[in-house]
Amino acid sequence: MADLGPTTASDPAYERFARLVKAYLGVPVALVSFVGDDGQRLPGALGLPEPWQSRRGTPLSHSFCKHVVAEDRPLVVSDSRTVDFLQDNLAIPDLNVIAYAGYPLHDLQGRAVGSLCAIDGEPRAWIERELAVLEDLALACASEVQLREAGDTATTAVATATRREAHAQILLALSDAFTQTRTPDDVLDAVQRAAADVAGAARSSVALAHPERGSLSWVRHAVVPGAPESIWADEPLNRTESPAVRAVVSGRPLFFDDAEAMGAAFPRVAGVGGPGAAAFLPLTTSTATLGAILLRWHEPRVLTSSIRDLLVTLASDASTALERAHLLQSRSDVARTLQAAMLSQLPEPTGVDLDAVYLPAEVTEQVGGDWYDAMELADGGFAIVVGDVTGHDMPAATRMGQLRSMLRALLWEHDKPPSMVLELLDQANVGTGLEATATAFLARLEPPTASGVRRLTWASAGHPPAFVRRASGACVVLDARPGLPLGFIPERERHDHVVELAPGDTLVVYTDGLLERRVESMRDSIAAAAAVVAGLSDLGAAAVVEALGPTGDRRDDVVVLSLAIHA
The missing domain is CATH 3.30.450.40 (GAF domain)
Structure with missing residues (x-):
């Protein structure tokens, strides 16, 4: 038909x-x-x-x-x-x-x-x-x-979800345990706690796969009475007579109600670890096989479908947490390397002590948009800058790096006052499509007069006011009305301001993360900070942060740059 x-x-x-x-x-x-x-x-x-x-x-x-x-x-x-x-x-x-x-x-x-x-x-x-x-x-x-x-x-x-309703509270506790983890060691600790508290296992061990070495390494293992330490040696990933390797390579869990069943399937481990039940759970994600968890019980027990579902969930949550922990660790390493590469090695101009510190936010990727820079100019002048690009994450750091590079090029190429350099920077920022929103404090320091006084010309793009701590102990707030932050109206004219720095005076420039408090306004924070700066004997950047910085976890990046005129 x-x-x-x-x-x-x-x-x-x-x-x-x-x-x-x-x-x-x-x-x-x-x-x-x-x-x-x-x-x-x-x-x-x-x-x-x-x-x-x-x-x-x-x-x-x-x-x-x-x-x-x-x-x-x-x-x-x-x-x-x-x-x-x-x-x-x-x-x-x-x-x-x-x-x-x-x-x-x-x-x-x-x-x-x-x-x-x-x-x-x-x-x-x-x-x-x-x-x-x-x-x-x-x-x-x-x-x-x-x-x-x-x-x-x-x-x-x-x-x-309905099938797992009986385990709802257990699974919630399990999820909470892994949600709190941040590092690979945290995850391994949580696995072993969950194995005992949730699964009731007498012993638990964790192995991590190393495909580049072709081996499986037991990074956490329990003491097995009567068994030699050699049972925890690295295992080649082609040794499929090992139940742990078989679980890793196949990506499927192995369950044995007693040691006799395990020994019949895998003679290599017959008689190891007592008569109890065993489970080998692969640690897998959608993109990788990470390793395996071994659980052992003292006595034989029937590992029902309900228990197996629970154990598979334990392994799944652990896999996700472990992958996230590895990713966070990798991102953190990359972020710190990126930030360090973009922070300047401060020059050592004659007659001036420069000091700076950068502290990342402690609740993000430990990298952000705050930066400092200082450079001697082609015409003999000297420039410093402190800036703050909106955000404190990897994208903010990327925009900061581009903005910083633009500014260095403009400072070197143009013999112009800070206000005009900021205008050129904002035009380039918008015109090239970067369109970063940021605040910045840019200053140019001139050579000293016969009396040692040095002229500082500065301009602000929406940045918090800097402090000048005089040799006498008085603190002056450079609170002239700032211009707009970068990234909004590049055609807006900006203005320069001048302050004279005598021997013994110190300029302190910072980003808003230093002073931001939830319980008081920024204006009050600045006034209080000026009083503290007036009384400090040490105006190095780290000392200023210690005296003024937020307590507890920093929710924003912090930069402090100090410039002291030699007495």
Whole structure:
């Protein structure tokens, strides 16, 4: 008997889309079609000849939709008999498909899975308005496809959650335990606690895989009475007679209700560790196999499906936490290296002591947008800058690095006062598309006069005011009205200000993370800080941070730069 393809039930929602296509485009046949290995299913179909209309399905030999799905793009033909790859399709003689216009339907992953199509039994020149309507209807139909898929996913998730309801409190405690971990050692500690507290295991051990070395290393292991320490030696990943290696390589857990069953399956470990039950759980994620957990109980026990589900969940949570911990450690290492590379080695200009410190926020990736810089200029002048790019994470550090490099180039190339350099910087910031928002304090220090006094010309782009602690002990706040921060209105004119620094005077510049407090305004913090600075005997950057910096976890980066004129 000839293959007639699958049969499909009529679907009211998809039938509605077929009716809309037929009505708006005036075609005799309209289909909602889905392609699978078994053929073409038509839950929405109008106008097909029998037996296809009743069956609502055809073999792939009768499908134009398969081309729409394969190419993931519309297929529009006026006369299929003249198209090379269509002219032998059995839909032409059996279904009278002459003119065809089909648009793809996509699932939640963006894959083409079917088509919404209009069909005419006569040659037809499709007009732009008709195709636009068909495209819009196809997008709406795809939404229905995706909504159903999302609903199926949600139903599956609910069913899974229901099956695990008996373990809800245990799983919550387990999740909390791993959520609190930050380092790989934290995760390994949590695994061993959970093995005892949640799974009731007498002993637990953890091995990590090293694919580059081709081995499995037991980084945590319990003492096994009567067994030599050599049982914990590294194991080659090709030693499949080892149950731990087998679990790692296969990615599947191994459960044994007693030691006899384990020894029968793996003679190499027969008699090791007592008579109790055992479980070998692979630590796997969607991207990697990380290792394995070994659990042992003192006595034989039936590891029911409920217990096995719990143990698999333990391993899954541990795998996610371990991968996250490795990622955090890697990001932290990269972040610190990046930040260190972008912080300047301070020069040692004659007659000036420069000191600076950068402290990252303690609640993020330990890298951010605060920076300091100091450089001797081509014309003999000397410049310092402290800036703060919005954010305290890796993207902020990246924008900071670009802004800092722009500023260094402008300072070297242009013999201009700080206000004009900031204007040029802001124009370049916006004009190049960087568009970083930042505050900055930029100053130029001139050579000393005969009396040792040095002129400091400065400009501020929305930055907190600097302090000048005089040799006499008085503290002056450089609180002239600041300009706008960078990244807002680059055409806005900026202004310079001048202060004279005598021998023994010290300039202290900082970012707002030094003074930000939840319980007081920034204005009050600045006034209080000025009083503290006036009384400090040590105005090195680290001493200023110790005297003024926030207590507890820093929620923002902190930079302090001090410039002292030799007495």
